[in-house]
Amino acid sequence: MLTHRIALIPGDGIGTEVTPAACRVLDTVGRRHGVTFVYDEFDWSCRRYAELGAMMPENGLDRIRHHDAIFLGAVGAPAVPDHVSLWGLLIPIRRNFRQYVNLRPVKVFEGVESPVRRARAGEVDLVVVRENVEGEYSEIGGRLGRGFPDEMAVQEAVFTRAGTTRVAEYAFRLARRRRNRLTSATKSNGIVHTMPFWDEIVAGTAGAYPEVAWDSEHIDALCAKVVLDPARFDVLVASNLFGDILSDLTAAVAGGIGIAPAANLNPEREFPSMFEPVHGSAPDIAGRGIANPLGAIWTAALLLDHLGHGDAAAEVEAAIAGVLAETPLRTPDLGGTATTEAFTRAVLDFTTA
Incomplete structure (x- = not known):
């Protein structure tokens, strides 16, 4: 069984809701492909900034430098200016780890207008x-x-x-x-x-x-x-x-940024790459359990592919496509009423079908 160590930064807003969904999918698909994920979770966020005056500790980069990958849920809160939250966390990780490629795949899925x-x-x-x-x-x-x-x-x-x-x-x-x-x-x-x-x-x-x-x-x-x-x-x-x-x-x-993934890549693999959904922290819906987890789940597929598990990544993408094409489940951003949990369970069902 191959083990990957992931630095997990749920961050702010709906980041704390969609990150567990991505991890559940990683764990489920990983088991079938002989891969185990170990998560080291860090509370780096605007909440931490409000309490301690910094998005992450001074030695933050050293603490995640040797992980196989970084998964970031979202960054941002109304009380903290964007230039503070981004330049205090996201940008230093990108630049110090030479993640010079930001990769954003885009597809129109059947079932999403x-x-x-x-x-x-x-x-x-x-x-x-x-x-x-x-x-x-x-x-x-x-x-x-x-x-x-x-x-x-x-x-x-x-x-x-x-x-x-x-x-x-x-x-x-x-x-x-x-x-x-x-x-x-x-x-x-x-x-x-x-x-x-x-x-x-x-x-x-x-x-x-x-x-x-x-x-x-x-x-x-x-x-x-x-x-x-x-x-x-x-x-x-x-x-x-x-x-x-x-x-x-x-x-x-x-069809919307709620399903969009992103990868910040260091192609030479001298440093860990970072994976994050595009949607941001969405404070207007945070805590209501209605965030669309597909962006985070598709981002998890990018992480799998980067770590050399292309078949597992394709399986996750196929599950996303299956849920959208073959079920009526939709979160509110896609015109439905499904919860984050219901949508995540549907994806997990398709990965095991």
């Missing part, structure tokens, strides 16, 4: 590859003259050749394993330094992958085309900001 007319089940199946540690979300900048009429704020975007090249190479390799189609998001007609640099590196990388058909689209036009014809896309590669926007847009096209 997309708000987009041309987004049909079985046709929309794409992946957003977002550069995750530099770009527009750098820490370089500041504010000058606070409170005066001429106050100013400066935020620097940082694109390195190494950082752009490695995410482009990952995206091309992924496209080669999928349908050999890649689209790069840019805005080189308006952002005159970083985006032409991005374009040059993507074009140079493409030469090593002649079998992958690729093109480049300005981000504004690309967003429109994703809505108008989402089935045409396979792999979308984008900078930190553009990838962030595309991730939520494509999740909405698929």
Whole structure:
């Protein structure tokens, strides 16, 4: 029996409700595939910040550095500004563990109606590859003259050749394993330094992958085309900001962020990768037992795949698809009345069917 040690950070809001659902699925599927999961749970959250003044302890990264993977439920609370909660927990983990690929698969499942007319089940199946540690979300900048009429704020975007090249190479390799189609998001007609640099590196990388058909689209036009014809896309590669926007847009096209998974990957496996559903802490429904667990459960499938258990991951995805296609169960975000527990049990039933 193979054992994986997982750092579990349920976090805030519905994170504490969907994380146990993901663990139940991992444990159930793992047993059939000869895999055991050991969870070390950490209370790092906005609640901890309110009590102790920090999202995690000073030695937090050292405490999870040697785990096989990290599972994060959600981060955020109304009383704590987002820049405090994110930069106190999520961002340090991503950057210190060089999780430079943010991977967000998107599918339209049978049984989930997309708000987009041309987004049909079985046709929309794409992946957003977002550069995750530099770009527009750098820490370089500041504010000058606070409170005066001429106050100013400066935020620097940082694109390195190494950082752009490695995410482009990952995206091309992924496209080669999928349908050999890649689209790069840019805005080189308006952002005159970083985006032409991005374009040059993507074009140079493409030469090593002649079998992958690729093109480049300005981000504004690309967003429109994703809505108008989402089935045409396979792999979308984008900078930190553009990838962030595309991730939520494509999740909405698929029917909602409640079912959307995400992985923060260190492809070289020098550090643990982190897995998190996209939906956030949703404080408006926290504690009511109605959170959609599918985002966390699909995220668990990404974790399985990353740890080398592709068959088990496929089994979890098939169970998600089965529940949506063959049962009327839906949580409120999908137009139903099912509870988190009922939906989780349904997925577990399909994994053992």
